[in-house]
Amino acid sequence: MKIGEVSKLFDVPSETLRYYERAGLLLPVNRTENGIRDFDERDLHRVEFILRMRNAGLSIEVLKEYMRLVEAGDETITQRKDILIKEKEKLEQRIEEFQFTLNMLKYKICVYEKAVLLKEKELSEIDLE
């Protein structure tokens, strides 16, 4: 699979994919004889993994380090696991905070809805914000 197709598949610019490879978070993709990237299943999985993790807030730096360890082989399994555990914990905390904020939003929306109703009756006296 060529870079343009991958780009469409994941809706991410080719330029970004090349940038990821250059930066070291996407391990070097196989090339055809004439030097064109030919993404295989494993590459696609890696791309998906990177995009998901980036989306969840993992930094380029962390992913770079993780992939460096992947490349380095079996000796690094524990280190890799530790990275993932750390990021998992961060993500869990982020989700918790998000949940809290989501509830805050829901509550506010609810208050606004009441205010709209009252307003329709020209009775509004709620302190909104």
Add this chain to the structure above:
Amino acid sequence: MKIGEVSKLFDVPSETLRYYERAGLLLPVNRTENGIRDFDERDLHRVEFILRMRNAGLSIEVLKEYMRLVEAGDETITQRKDILIKEKEKLEQRIEEFQFTLNMLKYKICVYEKAVLLKEKELSEIDLE
């Protein structure tokens, strides 16, 4: 409450609070005779709200617009509600994606744990990454 105390309370630089005010997402804080900001309860609530929303990914722009509407008075209630609903939906989606990624991480960590065990028995043959 002076800006330095607020800064400590929320663990955010004074400079950022001033920046928020300047930018228009923190509505003008009352001043003492000599021009020093004196945060009251309402200001503190606003600061907390802003920080939470920023943390959840709402942009400065959106918060600015929202606060502009707050300032503009009761006529803008429906618009404000609409903003909050839109951001709520975005946040819900983000949380879902995060959950998915979290599960991915958990699964990977689990696989790594198995691999560590196998490795201890010098039997490792799992395809890890």
Add this chain to the structure above:
DNA sequence: GCTTGACTTTGAGTTAAGTCAAAGTGCTAT
């Protein structure tokens, strides 16, 4: 009375993560 923290304006610098442009080369599918 001196240190500390508050204020102002203006403008520059920073960080992360892309994103684009130029310039030049080369394959491949219609």
Add this chain to the structure above:
DNA sequence: ATAGCACTTTGACTTAACTCAAAGTCAAGC
């Protein structure tokens, strides 16, 4: 055979959201 992707390197640019620096003033508390 020509349009459309693909490649490279180098380097500049962008965006969001701060963050800091300078320069100068002012007020409060020990």
